[in-house]
Amino acid sequence: MVLLRHELGGVLRAYRRRQGRTLREVSQRAAVSLGYLSEVERGEKEASSELLAAICDALEVPLSAVLGEVSLRAAEVEAVAVALDGLPVSGASGVSASAA
């Protein structure tokens, strides 16, 4: 199952790191606690829409751009999940030696 908060957290962290900024700096700018921002970035906490908007504002990136990247990441995870679904599961298919 692809979870929004996991992909969203990764995208927000990538934006911050590309800008060479610290958790402290962005959390102060967004008026959220450093611990909260860190949990959101690790995909452990759901960000409310208002706080997500404040974080995007602090990163000076439009919400639409963040969501576009999240959509691409989610599509990659979905593709991997489909590929794994198609693989034979060890021991679950084929004819065993004793049954042959």
Added chain:
Amino acid sequence: MVLLRHELGGVLRAYRRRQGRTLREVSQRAAVSLGYLSEVERGEKEASSELLAAICDALEVPLSAVLGEVSLRAAEVEAVAVALDGLPVSGASGVSASAA
């Protein structure tokens, strides 16, 4: 301020309506209450990542596709906000008669 839950709700509602399905049907399939799904669709309630995944599953649409549409909607709202920012605000600029 563009809020994720507003755009997300609109996209989920649009998917359901395009499929000609009722709130009751989709909420039962997603194992969420009808009232909750309705509030999410109206942008009044934040959907947790797990419940969003369940709703996408019930609608048989990948999360990535939903988020892609949400990103496009958010970009439209952002463009309108920028356009409105550029308009002169009545009474807020220019020289008043008494000051001239």
